Amino acid sequence: MNLLSDAMRFAIAAHGGAVRKGDGSPAILHAMEAAAVAATLTDDSQVLAAAVLHDTVEDAGADLEEIRARFGQRVARLVGVETEDKLRHLPPDQSWRARKEAAIDQLLRAEDPGAAIVALGDKLSNLRSFYRIKQRQGAAMWASFNQTDPEEHHWYYRSLAGALVPLADSPAWREYHWLLRQIFEED
Template sequence: MELLDAAMTFAIAAHSGAVRKGDGTPAILHAMEAAVITATLTDDREVLAAAVLHDTVEDTGADLEEIRARFGDRVASLVGTETEDKMRHLPPDRSWRARKEAAIARLEAEEDPGAAMVTLGDKLSNLRALYRRKEEKGAAMWDCFHQKDPEQHHWYYRTLAQVLLPLAETAAWREYDWLIRRVFDED
């Protein structure tokens, strides 16, 4: 089976029955949307496989060694860069900022440009969902998150935009920037 087909099949099985916070949509749709966005940035099959797998370690029973065994070192490394340490020894609302700072630091340290592409695919998909939720619920949209302060989310997404500046000439980055301005009322 081709690498990307195998990654999609694995991700579908891993995310089976899981839904997203806030809107209850199937989690696999986010993984697929992240991969579609990433496909506007590259046709590198390993990067696209990592995009579709980016939440499997963080949100399902899969681990990085399983990803490495099935999809190779590079895919596992890219997924690892995108995988957040949940810091389960702390309540999620107290660990939120530290988890996001660590994610930013991992991305900044990553030399493979594919990592930035996977991150942009993931975060642009997230921002699209936030924009839709804001249109539907207004400020109440933040109630479903552990971190309820929109300024903290604003800091995170804007900081990532700066880290992702090497992709600033792409339509995906421009949409990402536009959505930050809309979701967080920058304009």
């Protein structure tokens, strides 16, 4: 069985009819877009599978051990780097900064360069969505997120840009950087 095709089927089943915060689009489209971005950076099927699976544990209730059993150790490790500890003992708005700091640290510690590719696919897809929403809603867009302060989002996505600088020569990173400047009105 083709690893990427199997990962896509798994992600479709896991996400079901879930929709994304902000724009209400099907969650699976984000997973597919993250994989499409990753495919501009590599043809490594394990990295591409991890990109399409990156939210299945964090947002869709899949188990990392099931990912490991079905797709292998490396894919599970890459998905694990992208899986945020939700700190469910705290309200999401109170745990937001700690979760994002831990996610950045986890990415910086990752030894596999595929982790940066998966992260860039995920975060570029997020920024594309933010840009579209901001065009329609302006600053009101932030009200639909757990973290309603746009400066906190700016800090997070700018920090990620630094963590992803090894990919700075790629069109995907340059698009990320451009979107970051547009969304947060950087000079």
